[in-house]
Amino acid sequence: MQAARSLISQTLGGLLDLVYPPRCLICEAGGEPAVCDACAASFTPIPEPVCEICGRPVDVADSGGGAACRHCAAVVEAGLTWGFDRARAAAIYAGPIRHGVHRLKFDGIEGLAEPLGAFLANRLVADGLLPPEVCADIDGVAFVPMHPSRERRRGYNQARLLAVPVAALLGLAVEPRAVTRVRRTPAQVGLSFHQRLKNLDPDAFAVPEPGFVAGRHLLLVDDVFTTGSTASACASALKRAGARAVTVAALAAGG
DSSP states (O other), X not given: OHHHXXXXXXXXXXXXXXXXXXXXXXXXXXXXXXXXXXXXXXXXXXXXXXXXTTOOBOOHHHHTTOSSOHHHHHHHHTTOOOSXXXXXXEEESOHHHHHXXXXXXXXXXXXXXXXXXXXXXXXXXXXXXSOHXXXXXXXXXXXXXXXXXXXXHHSSOHHHHHHHHHHHHHTOOBOTTSOEEOSOOXXXXXXXXXXXXXXXXXXXXXXXXXXXXXXXXXEEXXXXXXXXXXXXXXXXXXXXXXXXXXXXXXXXXXX
């Protein structure tokens, strides 16, 4: 019976491929997997050296040989602090990966979440973007939540979908009840770095069950790390609820 079901599934899959030939979901090249080799090859890692805190490139001349980037220096100058312990991004937010994120977020191409999430997972673990000791210390995988009204309109939260392959590779569960968004915040598009830092309501996120996160090291997944203000506010909520540590993992970084 199982063999028959497998044969039927393969036959139907073959017929669907004839009617709807596979296409790259980013560039739409025909006869390709969900993300074609050309698009995947263009995903550009953040150039070394990177900031020990936020994972952005460090201009050694500007930093005076230090380990922090100009963005983190600007946060300190503004009298602010990051809510997370460290952040890392898998690639630069440009080219096909930028287009892929736009298609995932705004065009309803939900099928991009699995290959992009797998790329993030492999960068974090297999490529050593996070040190093995950090990976081993993580207790659960959370994600930056959307406001319920926005999620209903989109039909899904792309950060949650990206978190699934990451959690699978780490052998952990995705924790949807870790943190929620309780207030809608103004869009960040078009704002400067300093405006974005001050734009987000510090009470936009809440932890409904503090006992669930207390004492735990959580990996917080998001699609794009721009200024870090959203991830920082989300991490701050987790820390206030007793989280031991919060590491941010983003598919791409830019801004």
